[in-house]
Amino acid sequence: MPDPIPQTMGQQFGRRSWAEPWKIKMVEPIRLLPRPERERALAEAGYNTFLLRSEDVYIDLLTDSGTSAMSDRQWAALMLGDEAYAGSRNFYNLEEVVRTYFGYRYFVPTHQGRGAEHLISQIAIRPGQYVPGNMYFTTTRLHQELAGGTFVDVIVDEAHDPTHLHPFKGNVDLDKLEALIRRVGPEQVAYVSLAATVNMAGGQPVSMANVRAVRELCDRHGVRLFLDATRVAENAFFIQEREPGYADKPIAAIVKEFCSYTDAAWMSAKKDGLVNIGGWLALNDWDLFEKARNLVVVYEGLHTYGGLAGRDMEAMAVGLVEALQDDYMAARIGQVRYLGELLTRWDIPIVQPVGGHAIFLDAKRFYPHLPQDRFPAQTLAAELYLDSGVRAMERGIVSAGRDPVTGDHRYPKLELVRLTIPRRVYTQAHMDVTGEAVKAVYENRERARGLRMVYEPQYLRFFQARFEPIAD
Numbered sequence: 417m418p419d420p421i422p423q424t425m426g427q428q429f430g431r432r433s434w435a436e437p438w439k440i441k442m443v444e445p446i447r448l449l450p451r452p453e454r455e456r457a458l459a460e461a462g463y464n465t466f467l468l469r470s471e472d473v474y475i476d477l478l479t480d481s482g483t484s485a486m487s488d489r490q491w492a493a494l495m496l497g498d499e500a501y502a503g504s505r506n507f508y509n510l511e512e513v514v515r516t517y518f519g520y521r522y523f524v525p526t527h528q529g530r531g532a533e534h535l536i537s538q539i540a541i542r543p544g545q546y547v548p549g550n551m552y553f554t555t556t557r558l559h560q561e562l563a564g565g566t567f568v569d570v571i572v573d574e575a576h577d578p579t580h581l582h583p584f585k586g587n588v589d590l591d592k593l594e595a596l597i598r599r600v601g602p603e604q605v606a607y608v609s610l611a612a613t614v615n616m617a618g619g620q621p622v623s624m625a626n627v628r629a630v631r632e633l634c635d636r637h638g639v640r641l642f643l644d645a646t647r648v649a650e651n652a653f654f655i656q657e658r659e660p661g662y663a664d665k666p667i668a669a670i671v672k673e674f675c676s677y678t679d680a681a682w683m684s685a686k687k688d689g690l691v692n693i694g695g696w697l698a699l700n701d702w703d704l705f706e707k708a709r710n711l712v713v714v715y716e717g718l719h720t721y722g723g724l725a726g727r728d729m730e731a732m733a734v735g736l737v738e739a740l741q742d743d744y745m746a747a748r749i750g751q752v753r754y755l756g757e758l759l760t761r762w763d764i765p766i767v768q769p770v771g772g773h774a775i776f777l778d779a780k781r782f783y784p785h786l787p788q789d790r791f792p793a794q795t796l797a798a799e800l801y802l803d804s805g806v807r808a809m810e811r812g813i814v815s816a817g818r819d820p821v822t823g824d825h826r827y828p829k830l831e832l833v834r835l836t837i838p839r840r841v842y843t844q845a846h847m848d849v850t851g852e853a854v855k856a857v858y859e860n861r862e863r864a865r866g867l868r869m870v871y872e873p874q875y876l877r878f879f880q881a882r883f884e885p886i887a888d
Contacts, residue, residue, distance in 0.1 A: 462882025497727025529684025619771020790866025
């Protein structure tokens, strides 16, 4: 049995409260639309929260991607932008930060994580190869498939059970990975795609022991190990908290050790990087780096800006370092846990244990009377907006998409709604309002009748699909 989840921050400090390690210098007004206006806005958006206008949203928990509040030092860094087309000094500053804190030899900037996913898929996957990973992520899997690869889920079984309290539900199941490599042959495995944390499982972490074991397995078979480092700082917090031998190690040291077991990494810096735009790809292999550096010129921009302004690279260099500060990360995870503990107290079904960047509502247990092809998670996200103007995100059958061979819906075991907490943006009062809104929707759950899809785009349908209510 895995070790039990350690005490929460509130339990550790008894009855004493904690506070964020920052103070507010600027505010952005928001307002709650009247219910009739919310009904009209949702209908115009086709009951897809992605298609709502930002101005019609009260508390925006759609995503933590690019929605963070930058620090005064990041805003100051914007004024140091060197906007030279080639050889910007901001590129070299950012390159040095990535080398110093993440440990990779070679660095390529991209406009965001999706650009890096595209590059690594194009240079590292041959058509017909397999890409095992610890649960899919939507854009990552699509880039792998477009490059001719086939994704195979090798995450531990506990990750598919929202009630299981395994402390590292993001771990790779070594037996599953070994079986795949033996079945198809190591030459048919492009690389192991490791995410830390695992978004689609509820922001669940990977242990240091697991990444070390995956590294050893890959070395035995001559397979490369690549990391999605988008939330690796949050992952390090859980290692520090839960894994023996790491309680006294700083977040920054844990991140560097974790990365040392991998051959390459990509990051959407719009999450742990604390910026509104930007990403990167970092590698240890010179030949792969040469291919990536050449291909980035085709798709993103010159290899010293990768689709970014110099000022954005400078703000990213500052944000990457700020995200590795222990007091910041404790407050970041603490705010997410505060909302999770509130909902747990009210017996509202969520993914347990609470992950790093969001609370995931379990729509299957929320709406047990709705079959999955009535899109219960999409329904729940729509109902939450109608109730309170809170925008959340579907992570279920809509996000899973269709099987490219059969054309049928993929039916994931997890049917979730993600309440994603932007970094350094909302207060505890906003979390209270959100929790009370979820509670109100839960109390009226038997009224939900589900949705039908009336428009479906070819790729990543959750972004632009449209729905209408089922009235039966």
